Amino acid sequence: MSNQRSKLVVGNWKMHGRLAPNVALLQGVARGAQALPQDVRVGVCVPYPYFAQAQALLGGSRVAWGAQDVSAHEQGAYTGEVAAGMIADFEATYAIVGHSERRAYHGESPELVAAKTQRALAAGLTPIVCVGETLDERESGATECVVGAQLNAVLVVLSADEAARIVVAYEPVWAIGTGKSATSEQAQQVHAFLRARLAAKGAQVADVPLLYGGSVKPENAAELFRQNDIDGGLIGGAALKEGDFLAICAAAAAAADVAG
Ligand code: 13P
Numbered sequence: 001m002s003n004q005r006s007k008l009v010v011g012n013w014k015m016h017g018r019l020a021p022n023v024a025l026l027q028g029v030a031r032g033a034q035a036l037p038q039d040v041r042v043g044v045c046v047p048y049p050y051f052a053q054a055q056a057l058l059g060g061s062r063v064a065w066g067a068q069d070v071s072a073h074e075q076g077a078y079t080g081e082v083a084a085g086m087i088a089d090f091e092a093t094y095a096i097v098g099h100s101e102r103r104a105y106h107g108e109s110p111e112l113v114a115a116k117t118q119r120a121l122a123a124g125l126t127p128i129v130c131v132g133e134t135l136d137e138r139e140s141g142a143t144e145c146v147v148g149a150q151l152n153a154v155l156v157v158l159s160a161d162e163a164a165r166i167v168v169a170y171e172p173v174w175a176i177g178t179g180k181s182a183t184s185e186q187a188q189q190v191h192a193f194l195r196a197r198l199a200a201k202g203a204q205v206a207d208v209p210l211l212y213g214g215s216v217k218p219e220n221a222a223e224l225f226r227q228n229d230i231d232g233g234l235i236g237g238a239a240l241k242e243g244d245f246l247a248i249c250a251a252a253a254a255a256a257d258v259a260g
Helices: 019-033 048-058 084-089 100-105 110-122 135-139 143-155 184-201 218-225 242-259
Strands: 007-012 040-045 063-067 094-097 126-131 167-170 210-213 232-235
Touching: 007 210, 007 242, 019 040, 019 048, 019 063, 019 242, 040 094, 040 242, 048 063, 084 110, 094 110, 110 126, 110 143, 126 143, 135 143, 143 184, 167 184, 184 210, 184 218, 218 232, 218 242, 232 242
Parallel strands: 007 040, 007 232, 040 063, 063 094, 094 126, 126 167, 167 210, 210 232
Antiparallel strands: none
């Protein structure tokens, strides 16, 4: 299986990191990424307080940086929220929206996720829209229904040109942080479904990068990234270890190479 799309690997640090140890991790990833072929793009989504640090240490490197969430509001009296424009001030590229941890622990609705996606786009950021089913939903045969509805809530508020500027990440909730990744067949099946939904929005939306997330490790990355509709990964725990993260990036490079 192969396709001509380039690969993208993004680390989601979640609520990890401290100022001092971040230096070695960011510098190490920046250094390691220099060796990657041009058709592999790399990013890290760090906690807000480390934006200036990411900008200082990653600026001029192959590694882009971004946020793990963004406010649905442009500005105003929203204590604790961070606006897309503020994130863009730090030359960030990405903003994750609709991560399952935000949907589950912060009650984010599909409509809120859609509004956040619009805000990110309006500020010139690339939203990484996360979708995924729980174990109960998978076992009751509702996977496509759930992820289809999550994606659709975003697509309906976007023009085709806007939709062409998003990234979608399929992250089965049961695979996140559990060490139990989806098999490459399971992931490919959902990705193919999502690809068809994107293509139905317009020809320019068909090739939106589709990332897989959920217990991606150096050991399983190559097999996942070889699948026809898997364009890379959204990496949690393994993104906190320089060697593991770079090994996953190398697996993306190898998969891109096979495709090319
Ligand atoms: P893990 O890679 O730790 O399973 O996390 C995946 C994830 O939630 C990335 O957003």
